Amino acid sequence: MSSSLRFEYQVSGEDFTLAGEASSDIKNKLKQMGVDPTAVRKVAIAMYEGEINMVIHGGGGEISVEILPDRIIMELVDHGPGIADIDLAMQEGYSTAPDQIRSLGFGAGMGLPNMKKYSDEMNIFSAVGEGTRVHMVVNF
Amino acid sequence: MSNKFHHSVYLQEELCRGCINCIKRCPTKAIRVQNGKAHIIKEFCIDCGECIRHCPHHAKLARRDHLDKLSGYEYTVALPAPSLYCQFNNLTDVNIVLTALLRIGFDDVFEVSAAAELVSEESRRYVNNHPERWPIISTACPTVERLIRVRFPNLIEHLLPLLPPVEVAARLARQRAVERTGLPPEKIGIFFLSPCPSKVAFMKSPLGIDKSGLDGVMAIKDIYQILLSHMKEAEQDTQNLSISGKIGVGWGMAGGEAAGMILDSYLAADGIENVIQVLEDLEDEKFTSNLQFIELNACHAGCVGGVLNVENPFLAKAKLKQLNRYMPVSLQHRSDYPAFDRNLLYFTEEITYEPVYNLGNNLAESMENLKTVEALMKKFPGLDCGSCGAPTCRALAEDIVRGFAKEDDCIYLLRDYYHRLQKSQLLKEEENET
Numbered sequence: 001m002s003s004s005l006r007f008e009y010q011v012s013g014e015d016f017t018l019a020g021e022a023s024s025d026i027k028n029k030l031k032q033m034g035v036d037p038t039a040v041r042k043v044a045i046a047m048y049e050g051e052i053n054m055v056i057h058g059g060g061g062e063i064s065v066e067i068l069p070d071r072i073i074m075e076l077v078d079h080g081p082g083i084a085d086i087d088l089a090m091q092e093g094y095s096t097a098p099d100q101i102r103s104l105g106f107g108a109g110m111g112l113p114n115m116k117k118y119s120d121e122m123n124i125f126s127a128v129g130e131g132t133r134v135h136m137v138v139n140f
Numbered sequence: 141m142s143n144k145f146h147h148s149v150y151l152q153e154e155l156c157r158g159c160i161n162c163i164k165r166c167p168t169k170a171i172r173v174q175n176g177k178a179h180i181i182k183e184f185c186i187d188c189g190e191c192i193r194h195c196p197h198h199a200k201l202a203r204r205d206h207l208d209k210l211s212g213y214e215y216t217v218a219l220p221a222p223s224l225y226c227q228f229n230n231l232t233d234v235n236i237v238l239t240a241l242l243r244i245g246f247d248d249v250f251e252v253s254a255a256a257e258l259v260s261e262e263s264r265r266y267v268n269n270h271p272e273r274w275p276i277i278s279t280a281c282p283t284v285e286r287l288i289r290v291r292f293p294n295l296i297e298h299l300l301p302l303l304p305p306v307e308v309a310a311r312l313a314r315q316r317a318v319e320r321t322g323l324p325p326e327k328i329g330i331f332f333l334s335p336c337p338s339k340v341a342f343m344k345s346p347l348g349i350d351k352s353g354l355d356g357v358m359a360i361k362d363i364y365q366i367l368l369s370h371m372k373e374a375e376q377d378t379q380n381l382s383i384s385g386k387i388g389v390g391w392g393m394a395g396g397e398a399a400g401m402i403l404d405s406y407l408a409a410d411g412i413e414n415v416i417q418v419l420e421d422l423e424d425e426k427f428t429s430n431l432q433f434i435e436l437n438a439c440h441a442g443c444v445g446g447v448l449n450v451e452n453p454f455l456a457k458a459k460l461k462q463l464n465r466y467m468p469v470s471l472q473h474r475s476d477y478p479a480f481d482r483n484l485l486y487f488t489e490e491i492t493y494e495p496v497y498n499l500g501n502n503l504a505e506s507m508e509n510l511k512t513v514e515a516l517m518k519k520f521p522g523l524d525c526g527s528c529g530a531p532t533c534r535a536l537a538e539d540i541v542r543g544f545a546k547e548d549d550c551i552y553l554l555r556d557y558y559h560r561l562q563k564s565q566l567l568k569e570e571e572n573e574t
């Protein structure tokens with residue numbers, strides 16, 4: 001049986017307070033499916049970090065999620081400035097977050113490293129001026 | 141399974157009008173109106189008491205014990221919750237309340253606040269020794285514990301593995317009563333005077349321990365009148381019974397438990413919706429600062445906000461603060477304080493995840509059911525009107541896949557169905573005419 005479930009979310013680049021809605025919705029669905037709590041936690045953390053980056057750095061975009069019996073695939077796409085040097089952005093502590101964002105507790109430069117840590121597969125595709133696409137997989 | 145979900149909160153069917161006020165207020169979506177009556181799904185209910193607070197017809201009630209139960213024991217001890225002290229006006233000395241408790245029929249009193257001071261001290265030690273489990277979450281509120289058990293599996297390992305003060309008090313009270321009377325332990329009745337139904341539920345199906353040390357739980361509001369009528373005499377002839385101070389009594393209000401632990405960094409949240417928000421964020425690691433401890437109270441303002449109290453929670457909190465000002469910090473080194481082994485403060489049973497919200501018996505089945513839920517959600521109007529008896533359209537969709545409800549419980553779908561039927565009927569009539 002090749003059953004799968006798809007979900008799409010719009011992520012606003014304007015409203016900070018809405019960031020995290022998509023990841024928390026997915027989290028609750030996975031819990032109801034009885035997915036192993038450890039995997040649920042990995043998804044929740046990785047997806048939330050990605051969602052926040054879309055809002056803070058990417059100016060919003062779309063998330064599509066596919067849930068399969070043995071894994072979840074997350075695609076986070078934004079149409080923001082893109083990332084010039086992905087290796088640099090992936091380094092722990094690297095951040096270009098402005099001061100007003102830091103004062104909200106973000107900008108430690110830990111988002112991308114945590115997404116890498118909590119997902120089983122992660123790829124970033126980005127072009128300066130066009131946007132960023134983050135692909136993540138977490139196995140159950 | 142059954143004894144894991146013993147409850148205090150229940151529906152008095154004759155009083156229920158099926159008005160759906162309560163289903164909207166339940167934080168765990170545990171109530172469904174079926175055949176005009178608001179039944180509680182027992183696996184989902186966490187005995188928070190919100191439905192009791194909001195039912196305009198007083199149809200939701202809390203099961204509890206009454207004073208007549210004292211006659212079943214040879215010697216009885218009352219365990220007053222700290223919030224009892226702030227139900228009275230102009231109280232200057234908690235000993236007056238304690239003395240009045242003896243006048244209404246108890247043989248002895250043991251303050252929960254006294255046991256709370258022991259728990260505070262041990263909590264501080266535990267938190268400092270276990271940085272790998274930070275932030276550690278308080279286990280004093282059974283509603284919060286029950287919520288975590290069914291909804292936040294990843295946070296179970298953060299729970300403070302210490303007994304709530306009331307259970308510690310029950311054990312110490314029985315020990316002291318045996319020493320004082322020489323009676324066998326089972327002839328001694330230990331009764332908690334509680335601000336909330338969740339303590340009744342805890343007594344019946346405790347978490348972290350095998351069996352509660354309590355013999356009964358009474359509501360503060362039930363004994364309030366009779367207690368009040370004995371306060372004057374108690375004031376004339378007050379006995380010096382209190383063995384607790386500021387730290388213990390402070391547990392009655394939000395922030396008190398955490399403050400008594402004297403830690404560097406903690407968070408205290410009160411009100412069930414705030415508690416849920418904190419737990420959600422904690423689960424997603426949204427907290428950036430390194431917290432040591434999290435105190436959570438299901439009721440607004442803390443235990444003073446419990447539904448079985450008399451006084452308005454915020455007034456009660458103000459009174460407790462005032463009362464606290466004149467108290468010693470702690471009295472736990474007084475001589476009539478029983479000796480105890482601090483290992484007895486720890487959990488003896490593990491708390492395990494109860495996945496009551498699962499949509500199926502296995503992943504494949506749950507996934508299929510989730511698919512059906514999503515498909516139903518596209519059909520439903522998304523108004524969360526509650527007319528079907530479920531609190532939200534999603535809850536109805538989930539009930540349908542679980543087999544508890546049907547599609548045409550939705551009045552909008554029923555209306556569409558009716559219109560379609562009517563149309564086809566008309567068509568038939570037209571055909572017949574031609």
Ligand SMILES: Nc1ncnc2c1ncn2[C@@H]1O[C@H](COP(=O)(O)OP(=O)(O)OP(=O)(O)O)[C@@H](O)[C@H]1O
Pocket residue numbers: 049053054056057058078080081082083089090094095096097105106107108109110111112113132
């Ligand atoms: N979607 C994106 N679009 C453009 N730039 C991005 C995007 N995601 C990350 N970046 C860049 O990569 C840097 C590092 O991202 P990362 O998530 O690791 O840290 P942060 O967002 O700055 O801080 P934190 O996630 O710890 O709050 C960001 O500061 C930003 O310059």
Ligand code: SF4
Pocket residue numbers: 151155156157158159160161162163173177178194195196197198199200
């Ligand atoms: S609030 Fe709930 S329990 Fe009270 S009458 Fe209405 S439906 Fe019944």
Ligand code: SF4
Pocket residue numbers: 149165166167168169170171180184185186187188189190191192
């Ligand atoms: S006590 Fe709380 S959880 Fe239980 S049915 Fe009432 S509102 Fe819901």
Ligand SMILES: [Mg+2]
Pocket residue numbers: 049052053107110111112
């Ligand atoms: Mg980030």
